[in-house]
Amino acid sequence: MSLKGIESGIEHGSMHGYRQHVMRGVPTRLECGCLQAWQAEQQTKAASGRGGASSAQLRWNNSERNGERGPDNEGTPVHRECPTAECGRVAIGAGPGHTGWVRVQVDGSREPARDFCSGSCASYGIALAELRMAVAVL
Known part of the structure; x- marks a missing residue:
């Protein structure tokens, strides 16, 4: 009904x-x-001052609010299950290092550049980096 x-x-x-x-x-x-x-x-x-985001969302996004900053993401693993070893690792050197791999680096993001094994994994990395964009506190 x-x-x-x-x-x-x-x-x-x-x-x-x-x-x-x-x-x-x-x-x-x-x-x-x-x-x-x-x-x-x-x-x-x-x-x-949270703009409607919950504290859990702010932690996930590592958002800067009221002068606070979340932990650096340098050692944070990408939380996605992929059977390929080293997929989502922090980028080392000038290129992805493996043929066919994709390097993801989003300007303005606090997420470091990372290497991914495929386009679908790279899409996940892009979304993660966009979520962790540096937000100007007004």
Whole structure:
């Protein structure tokens, strides 16, 4: 049974209630308190300076916030299962070192240059490096 358009059963006055409004397509009203809960949540996120990212997301991305910086990624292994030995290793020398391998280095990223065995592994490395872009703190 679909709950689209059904207002009964919404937990008014909370973020959960606000999400129920959105999922059901029922407009929020000032009287129910859900809109105020959403506004308070947005203000809390803005005040924390995290831009809505959870602490786990910030750790994964090694984001710089409020002058803090995550650990260097030089010795951090790429967390992806690949059966090829040395896939995702920190780059050494001028080229990838193996024929057909791909070197990934993204300008502005705190992730060091790495060598990958194939295009699909390199795509993972590019995404990881983009997630760890140096973000200017305003």
